[in-house]
Amino acid sequence: MREDKVNAPYHHGNLRQALLDRAIETLGEKGVEGLSLRGLARDLGVSHAAPLRHFATKSDLLNAIAVEGVGSLFAASEAADADPPGPARLRAMMLAYIDWAKDHSELHHILRNPDVMRHASEDLTTLIAGFSERWREEIKAAQDTGWRSNVDPNVLFLHIVSLTAGTAIVTTEEVYQRRVATPETRSNIEASIDLFLR
Amino acid sequence: MREDKVNAPYHHGNLRQALLDRAIETLGEKGVEGLSLRGLARDLGVSHAAPLRHFATKSDLLNAIAVEGVGSLFAASEAADADPPGPARLRAMMLAYIDWAKDHSELHHILRNPDVMRHASEDLTTLIAGFSERWREEIKAAQDTGWRSNVDPNVLFLHIVSLTAGTAIVTTEEVYQRRVATPETRSNIEASIDLFLR
């Protein structure tokens, strides 16, 4: 029951996913304020109210995109498991986050949008909490190897999350980027991270 | 020609500033998507089109708010001049930024809103560039005192800006805050900063 392609399984098509995909494209082109449920319906050739069957409100749509975003970020972070627990894995996780933010800037934007997070669903906040927990555990594991074991775990957590999120934003956001980043950004990013990881 | 108060100089009142003030209040309550020119007009008892005389578009209004925000941030940063150039002043600048973000979260949100920055005016980007330049200079001055003088200035700049902006965001944003911050946040922030400044 899934021999052909993956699409066209229903009434008109797999509208829900089509909406999500097209929405993410549109976000990249015109931003949140340029995204409209009616516009999406138009793009996909369905009636103006069709999207409401899948996302009752625009907030719901953005929320679903954010959920997809966290999932994607989670997946990207798993590559760090190749490194052994400790500073090396933390380094890999930080770089994975920063690279992901650059490669999925639309999703990254949505996840940082106050108006989206203001209406975050229970699912979304739970996912984010899980991601956060993952970092806490890895930091603890690193400290257990002796790395910076004398530092308050809460302080270490704050520092690492701030540095990682901050680097992702600064190197991704156009306004910062124009004035902050230098051509050889990626090697500078590694150097900056290593300034802390030693 | 300016003896009395500063306000009520015209037709109905000092509408432009009233719009800005009320808009910032509304942003704190309902966010960007909850802000409307017509709503502001209603709140201030003027006709629905009156705001257009001062801000031709909603983007213009947000841009003006962002300009005011950078100005406020600039002012708050000047307190750091009390410390001598070097790591101490950098520390003061970083903490001033983070404290400002907490005390003016609406302005901080606007300055980090991709949809606002997408339409940033020449004035705004120039202001931000000036602020950025200020940091570069202070970092250079600190290095001239011998502090981390062997580190590439670009890397140092990236690191400090990322850490500062990241800390401000992580400790300000509700979603992060709920999962990242601990009760004694402010002292943890100082400890986190000092982890780098030594």
Place this chain on the structure above:
DNA sequence: ACTCTATGTAGACGACGACAACATGATCGG
């Protein structure tokens, strides 16, 4: 075959951003 439910459509309503035509009152040159 019949029903139930998931999905899509058609139409309506109020709010909004934006524009144009018009009104009013302050300012300034004479």
Place this chain on the structure above:
DNA sequence: CCGATCATGTTGTCGTCGTCTACATAGAGT
């Protein structure tokens, strides 16, 4: 002191949007 000019505010309008309601249609399960 007066009339022109321009900044400011108002009324009316248009197209778009989010959202709701009533209705249509197609699969799934009995």
